[in-house]
Amino acid sequence: MKQRARIRLVIIYVAAAMLLAGTVGPFLWLVSSSFQYERQLLNRPPQWLPNPIVLDSYREIFEGAVMGEDSGVPYQSRIFLRSFANSFFVAGSVAVIAVMAGAYAAYPLARLRFRGRQVLLFAILASRLIPALSLAIPIVLVAKRIGMSDKIVSLVFINLSFILPYVIWLLQSYFKTIPMELEDAGRIDGCSRLQVVHKIILPLSLPGLTSAAILAFLLTWGEFLFALLLSESPSSYTSTVVVSLFATDVDVSFVSIITAGVLSVIPPICFALIFQRYIISGLLSGSLKG
Amino acid sequence: MQSRIATPRKEMSQGALALIFSAPAVLIIAATILVPFGMAVFLSLHNWNLKRPGRERFIGLENYTDWLRDSDFWDPLGTTFTFAILAVVVIIIVSLLISLLLNERFPGRGVLRALLLVPWAIPSVVNALLWKWLLNPQYGLVNAIFFEFGIITEYQNMLGSMPSVMIWLVIAYSWIHIPLATLLLLSGLQTIPGDIYESAIVDGAGIWQRFLTITLPLLRPMLSIVVIFEMIFALKVFDIIFVLTAGGPADATNVLGWQIYTETFRKLDFGAGSSIAMLLGAITLALAILFYVFLDKGVEQ
Structure with a gap:
């Protein structure tokens, strides 16, 4: 029996090692490449670890942002930090607004009886089935006509609508887990519905609200299609757009491209690892519970 | 309530x-x-081309009938399905294997589960950039590894020809989609009570038999959900195509998402672009409903 247990453990750890290499290997290679000289990247066989650790490409991005054209670094490197800030602004605003508007919309769906409740729930879910590409065409057309193209506010607005159904779904399933007795007790003490939401539901839903906000931030951070179509200049480029400008340009050095890639995934990866519990519970309840 | x-x-x-x-x-x-x-x-339903302003007019279903007679619709449709089916198969098989591993108790399991979020958190555009570097024809890591192990005798442009471009596109796409599928399947596995397995062991069922007679049937509802989700996602693939292949080489990866993009935002034909986007939406919806009904019936049986 002991022998069998040992074999089981060996098989498990071989599989686990393969999984580990598969999940973090490609990303670690990107990080390692970003700390090398351009000429080292062209070595055959490749150099696994940077030696020495070269920070030139990172410095380029900071110098480019500060000195502009005088720095002599490629255009994409100069505008990268600005796009990074834009991404933070868009993703942060979407997370805050989506959770606020989403919580108020989720409460009646979870707790109130009214005609059209099922219809509303279905409409919110069904809106996610329409492919973004088909909506993008009229949205771009209208945004250009009314002068809202190339504005970062438009990106907040558009992303909001794709995130909101998801947030509402997640929050209403969370609200349902809060015992009804607590709400009744509040009502007996004379709370209005609004006070019930503010004093009982929201404070007790903090973990659910946190999951929703983090997921909203991460999904918006990675959004590409609308960021691409609704931006025309560095003032509204998000980091995913600048990454695509890097990746499709053959004249920029490999190490600059790679560094931009690494920098633009640092926020989502840090968030994901720090808040992994919230994310996993949010992902599971968002897609499962009715 | x-x-x-x-x-x-x-x-x-x-x-x-x-x-x-x-x-x-x-x-x-x-x-x-x-x-x-x-x-x-x-x-x-309109003739609406930004290159010819002032000539917008109602044309009924002409855009649709034009597409349905055009190989520029059917070829990308075939490519889209090839890609989507391959991607769903790869994602399901790999995430099923990973979730079976993570369903076992062993020290370090929690860390592995948390690290799954690394690929999940990577935006699709950055993922495309990452694979562009890994697959670089002169300096890519994939070439280097294959060369060192003697699988290839000289460096190759993996994205330069069929079928290798499709294979690598599927791998790159799947890499960031496997984690969520794995977490969902894992949560499905964890709802299966352990004593069912114990009594099966008492009855002398081997590991493979237990998988076929207990795990797979009980996991089926969750498996169906994941298949539908992943199919809907894969049919509208766009981001990774934009960075990695731009539909090439020679239209080999020209999926409907890319076709819509070029039709609308490069040729500026908003009418034609909208109608092909509607067709993609209708196909996706029809498939989702079909899968739902079909897989749901299977669950009941």
């Missing part, structure tokens, strides 16, 4: 409250999803 407390007279009805509470969210969703959807239908 209705509150058991009688509503005080001065308070408004639940319906009115629901309306006020959900108004901000509903207005935002309506303005950015319902209105544009209506406009997309409108555009798809």
Whole structure:
């Protein structure tokens, strides 16, 4: 029996090692490449670890942002930090607004009886089935006509609508887990519905609200299609757009491209690892519970 | 759930409250999803090319009938399905294997599960950039590894020809989609009670038999959900195509998402673009319903 247990453990750890290499290997290679000289990247066989650790490409991005054209670094490197800030602004605003508007919309769906409740729930879910590409065409057309193209506010607005159904779904399933007795007790003490939401539901839903906000931030951070179509200049480029400008340009050095890639995934990866519990519970309840 | 407390007279009805509470969210969703959807239908029924302004006119279903007679619709449709089916198969098989591993108890399991979020958190565009570097024809790691192990005798452009471009596109796409599928399947596995397995072991069922007779049938509802989700996602693939292949080489990876993009935003034919986007939407919806009914029936049996 002991022998069998040992074999089981060996098989498990071989599989686990393969999984580990598969999940973090490609990303670690990107990080390692970003700390090398351009000429080292062209070595055959490749150099696994940077030696020495070269920070030139990172410095380029900071110098480019500060000195502009005088720095002599490629255009994409100069505008990268600005796009990074834009991404933070868009993703942060979407997370805050989506959770606020989403919580108020989720409460009646979870707790109130009214005609059209099922219809509303279905409409919110069904809106996610329409492919973004088909909506993008009229949205771009209208945004250009009314002068809202190339504005970062438009990106907040558009992303909001794709995130909101998801947030509402997640929050209403969370609200349902809060015992009804607590709400009744509040009502007996004379709370209005609004006070019930503010004093009982929201404070007790903090973990659910946190999951929703983090997921909203991460999904918006990675959004590409609308960021691409609704931006025309560095003032509204998000980091995913600048990454695509890097990746499709053959004249920029490999190490600059790679560094931009690494920098633009640092926020989502840090968030994901720090808040992994919230994310996993949010992902599971968002897609499962009715 | 209705509150058991009688509503005080001065308070408004639940319906009115629901309306006020959900108004901000509903207005935002309506303005950015319902209105544009209506406009997309409108555009798809018109001749609407930005290169020829002033000539917009209603043409009924002509855009649709044109597409249905055009190989520029059928070829990308075939490519889209090839890609989507391959991607779903790869994602399901790999994430099933990983979830079976993570369902076992062993030290370090929690860390592995957390690290799954690394690929998940990577935006699709950055993922495309990462694989562009890994697959670089002169300096890519994949070439280096294959060369060192003697699988290839000289460095190759993996994205330069069929079928290797499709294979690598599927791998790159799947890499960031496997984690979520794995987490969902893992949560499905964890709902299967352990004593079922124990009594099966007592009855002398081997590991493979237990998988076929217990795990797979009980996991089926979750498996169906994941298949539908992943299929819907894969059919509208766009981001990774934009960075990694731009539909090439020679249209080998020209999926419908890319076709819509070039038709609309490069050729500026908004009418034709809208109608092909509608077709993609209809196909996706039809498949989702079909899968739902078909897989749901299977579950009941």
